[in-house]
Amino acid sequence: MSARDWQDLRGSVAIAGAATFGCGESPGHDDMSLLAHAAHAAVADAGLSMRDIDGLCTASVSSAMWAMPVIEHLGLNPRHIDGTMLGGSSFIAHLLPAMRALHYGQCNAVLVCYGSAQRTATFGRKEIGLARRHLDPQPYEQPYDxxxxxxxxxxxxxRHMALYGTTRRQLAEVAVAARAWARLNPEAFLREPLTIDEVLNARMVADPLTVRDCxxxxxxxxxxxxxxxERARDLPRPPVYLLxxxxxxxxxxxxxxxxxTVTAASQxxxxxxxxAGLAPQDIQLLELYDAFTINTLLFLEDLGFCAKGEGGAFVEGGAIAPGGRLPVNTNGGGLSCTHPGMYGIFTLIEAVRQLRGEAGARQVAGVQTALAHGNGGTLSSQATAILGTAAAL
Incomplete structure (x- = not known):
């Protein structure tokens, strides 16, 4: 993309509506039911109706053609359709094509949506894992099971520990910080107190990660x-601009x-x-895809908030927890808030809520800029979005 394209697109599109639904346990719902509830809530939040939606971005682990049944179920006739599946980063990856489609008049209102009943559905983790062996072959690794x-x-x-001296205690700091934020969030799934020792002494899943690192x-x-x-400014909610x-x-x-130890987040x-015309020091709030505690360290480094190898030291002493020097994963993240298979869209939603000043007890005062980052696969796909209020334009 040329510098002129960047200049044209920066701030030209805003998020006008955002919603979640069914986070935690939602027995009786399937993926589509959950998605539909969230979609209708987000459209209503934007002050629009489903008839106004003429763009759709969605993806699912359970269906290679997921956009089509979503279109059918919601009764849409979109002129922009993006079903690109990159794992948990998909919904952040959908933003730039949607920005282009809106900026150049292909469509007028784009719905980005996701739903998963991974915890309670009959077709669950085991079946998804078996399906992936056929639909997502990994020939160098799968033979070793x-x-x-x-x-x-x-x-x-x-590897990070071996190269940089990162410790399990530093990884545990990430989980404890996420839980501290989750305790301020009524939507979070886990809100009980969590200590570093409890993370370290939890059941080991894959050395060096315990279940609380996951x-x-x-x-x-x-x-x-x-x-x-320009349309967002006439809608009910304060616009959150895509920078x-x-x-x-x-x-x-x-x-x-x-x-x-180096991910494509660096790119x-x-x-x-x-x-965005900004630098890490301009960002007041981070929402990072924390599928595992190591993710947060890697992304802090690769996104430029600290040097490579310094992520462990950076998070020590509650630095990313409430009251720390850099708010990270203010909803509790995938570690303590919610993680229905793919988490990326929730980083965006939390950033929107913070920038609107709607985050309640966990609200970061005066926030005008935020970064949301998605990860997919096994550190395979990385997508970054920078958002801001009108003051950041």
Missing amino acids: PVMPVSAYALAAS CLVTDGAGALVLVRA GAATAVWHRQISSMPDL SGAEAFAM
Whole structure:
């Protein structure tokens, strides 16, 4: 994308509606039911009706053609359709194409939506895992039958520890900080107090990661509505402007990753910052895809908030917890709030709520800029979005 394209798109689109539904346990719902509830809530939040929606972005682990049944179920006739599936980063990756579609008049209102009943559905984690072996072949790894995805992230964590002296206690700081934020969030699935020792002494899943280093498995759905900036200013909610967005993919299998401690977030982040005309020091709030505690350290480093290898030291002493120097994952993240299979859309929703000043007890005072970052696969796909209030334009 040229510098002129960046200049034209920056701030040209705003998020006008946002909603979640069914986060935690939602027996009796399937993926589509959850998605539909969130979609209708987000459209209503934007002050629109489903008749106004003429763009759709969605993805699902359970269906390669997921956009089509969503269109059918919601009764849409979209002129912009994006069903790109990059794992948990998909919904952030959908933003830049949607911005183009809106900016150039292809459509007028884009719905980004996701739903998963992964925790309570009859067709659950075991069946999804078996399906992935056929639909998502990984020939260098599957013959050894690793426990994916946790084995891959444990490998990255072990490498980070070996190279940089990162400790399990520093990883535990990430989980404890996420829980501290979750305790302020009535929507969070886990809200009990959590200590570093409890993380360290929890059941080991894949060395060095215990169960408390790993994300939740929940039900849940989320949705957003994007419109052109000038239209957003006439709608009920304060607009949240998209200032920058970028996606990068370097590999699929963790064994094909060039460096286990450097992710493609270093590319997506740099490109998103360039589009936004901002730098890490300009960002007041981070929403990072924390499928595992190592993710938060890697993304803090790769997005430029600290140097490579310094992520562990950066989070010590509650630095990313409430009252710390940098608010990170203010809803409780995938570690303590919600994680229905793919978490990326929830990073955006929490950023929107914070920028609107709607986050209640966990509200960060005076926030005008936020970064939402998504991850998919085994550190495989990375997507970064930078958002801001009108004051950040």
